[in-house]
Amino acid sequence: MKMKAAVMAEVGAPLHICEVELASPKANEVLVKIEATGVCHSDLNALYEETTPIPAILGHEGAGIVVEVGPNVKTVKVGDKVALSWVPFCGTCEFCQTGQVNLCESAFSPMFAGTLLDGTSRLSQNGKNIYHNSLLSTFAEYTVVPEMSCVKLPSDMPFAQASLIGCGVATGYGAAVRAAKVTPGSTVAVFGIGGVGVNAIQGARIAGASKIIACDLKEQNLEIAKSFGATHTVNVGEGDPVEALKSLTGGFGVHFAIDCTGNTNAASTAWQATRKGGTTVVIGAFNPKKELVLPAGGFHRVGKILKGSFYGDVHPFSDFPIIAQLYLDGKFQLDELVLSRIQLEEINRAFASFHDDGCVNVGRTVIEFGGK
Numbered sequence: 001m002k003m004k005a006a007v008m009a010e011v012g013a014p015l016h017i018c019e020v021e022l023a024s025p026k027a028n029e030v031l032v033k034i035e036a037t038g039v040c041h042s043d044l045n046a047l048y049e050e051t052t053p054i055p056a057i058l059g060h061e062g063a064g065i066v067v068e069v070g071p072n073v074k075t076v077k078v079g080d081k082v083a084l085s086w087v088p089f090c091g092t093c094e095f096c097q098t099g100q101v102n103l104c105e106s107a108f109s110p111m112f113a114g115t116l117l118d119g120t121s122r123l124s125q126n127g128k129n130i131y132h133n134s135l136l137s138t139f140a141e142y143t144v145v146p147e148m149s150c151v152k153l154p155s156d157m158p159f160a161q162a163s164l165i166g167c168g169v170a171t172g173y174g175a176a177v178r179a180a181k182v183t184p185g186s187t188v189a190v191f192g193i194g195g196v197g198v199n200a201i202q203g204a205r206i207a208g209a210s211k212i213i214a215c216d217l218k219e220q221n222l223e224i225a226k227s228f229g230a231t232h233t234v235n236v237g238e239g240d241p242v243e244a245l246k247s248l249t250g251g252f253g254v255h256f257a258i259d260c261t262g263n264t265n266a267a268s269t270a271w272q273a274t275r276k277g278g279t280t281v282v283i284g285a286f287n288p289k290k291e292l293v294l295p296a297g298g299f300h301r302v303g304k305i306l307k308g309s310f311y312g313d314v315h316p317f318s319d320f321p322i323i324a325q326l327y328l329d330g331k332f333q334l335d336e337l338v339l340s341r342i343q344l345e346e347i348n349r350a351f352a353s354f355h356d357d358g359c360v361n362v363g364r365t366v367i368e369f370g371g372k
Contacts, residue, residue: 005123005140006347007130008056012048014348015139020057020130023122025070025144032082032145036159037062037138038364039350040167040195046133047351053114056131057123060086061364062138063162066150075317076150081157083165083324085316086134088117088148102311111135117146138163139347141369151320154328160341160366161327161334165320168364169334172199172260173323174312175283177207180256184208187254189245191236191270192261193221194361195337196283198228200258202332205229209256213248215241215266224362228333236269245273253278260284264292271306279305283312337363344369 001022006015025031038061046052062084066076076082089096089104096104110117114131122144123130123137137143153162175196176182188204190197193216204212205228213232214225222233234244246253253275259267262284271280271294286292294306314320326332342350342365350365 001142003141004344005057005137006059006344007125008047008052008054008058010054011050011052015047015058015351017345017347018125020123020125020140022140022142022144023124025068025122026118027071028073028147029070029116029144030066030073030076030147030150031068032062032064032084032143032150033067033369034062034064034138034141034143035369036064036163037367038164038167039347039367040364041354041361042167044351044354051112052133053131055125056114056133057137057140058133059138059140060084060134060136061163061167062136062143063153063159063166067142069147073147075147076152080150080152081155081159081162082150083153083162083320084136084138084145085149085151085166085320086136087311087316088135088146091148099315100313101315102313107135116144139344139367151316153321153324156328157324160338160368162324163366164334164337164364165323166316168195169199169323169337170314170316170319171283171312172196172201173203173206174314174319175200175258175260175281175309176203176256178313178319179283179307179309180258180279180281182207182209182256185210186256187211187213187249189213189215189234189254189257189270189273190225190230191215191257191259191266192263192284193218193225194260195363197260198225198337198362200260200283201225201228201230204256206326206331211248213245213254215245221362227336236266241269242273249275252276255279256281258283262286264290268293271304274304276302276304279307282306282308338366339363340365341368343367
């Protein structure tokens with residue numbers, strides 16, 4: 001079938017809106033009509049990443065309607081409303097068998113190769129292959145994805161809000177609820193108040209934390225954090241943030257610290273601000289050339305846990321519907337994360353906003369294709 005898409009033809013260059021071809025789904029694949037897709041900072045990273053296979057269709061936060069299923073598909077049917085997960089899982093590898101589906105071995109090789117799980121592409125233009133991105137490629141009117149990327153949602157879930165669940169929302173929520181395992185009455189510090197950090201705050205609030213401390217350099221972000229459930233704020237650029245966090249927690253430090261920044265200095269600060277026996281979760285991606293430095297003295301005596309978390313340790317098929325229902329019940333804020341709604345033709349404007357330090361970054365620009 002022919003469809004309209006935004007194609008990355010060159011590293012760092014504006015995307016081209018053009019007509020491309022999409023082949024039918026193969027076994028265990030699903031054809032989805034995209035109704036809404038968020039523009040994530042990770043898409044910007046892919047646009048400027050020299051290793052991104054090109055030409056490619058980016059986009060990994062999407063929601064839509066199932067319009068066709070390939071052979072053997074059992075979990076969704078035509079007409080289902082779905083949110084898309086960019087980490088499908090096989091269910092049979094060592095990690096899937098122990099419940100760590102977010103670490104499934106099957107997804108990573110094709111993800112970096114720009115294909116679907118079988119190592120081939122369903123996208124083309126004038127007979128030449130176009131690469132997939134994160135096995136989803138949602139910057140298009142339609143997409144073919146693995147069945148295990150399609151998570152059915154309630155029929156009354158709006159598409160724009162549903163699209164955000166698949167990345168930043170689930171990652172932040174999972175960082176608090178699944179990775180850190182925040183407990184009722186505990187104290188939590190969240191470093192980096194962006195599209196992931198505010199959802200870590202929401203996850204901590206839903207888990208019953210008594211004190212949630214937002215930590216960031218931007219006063220604007222700290223104010224926004226309060227509207228998502230932060231009870232206190234610390235500007236990490238003013239004074240000693242470790243001492244500030246200890247002063248808010250009786251001198252002990254927080255039970256849980258969640259670092260969403262991708263900055264090794266922030267992660268070290270989060271660790272030092274975590275009390276004895278507490279847990280520090282790192283959700284942001286570090287620059288591999290950087291080093292994470294932690295105090296060595298008395299390391300064994302503090303009994304703390306330092307944990308890296310990929311995709312917030314979520315299980316999409318259980319956690320996506322939970323988040324959707326929390327939203328429908330008025331307990332999880334998603335409306336506030338939709339910063340603006342645009343058409344596909346305006347996508348380069350959304351990318352340009354990432355370079356504007358004055359733009360609000362706590363949320364997403366959402367591309368809509370006409371659905372509700």
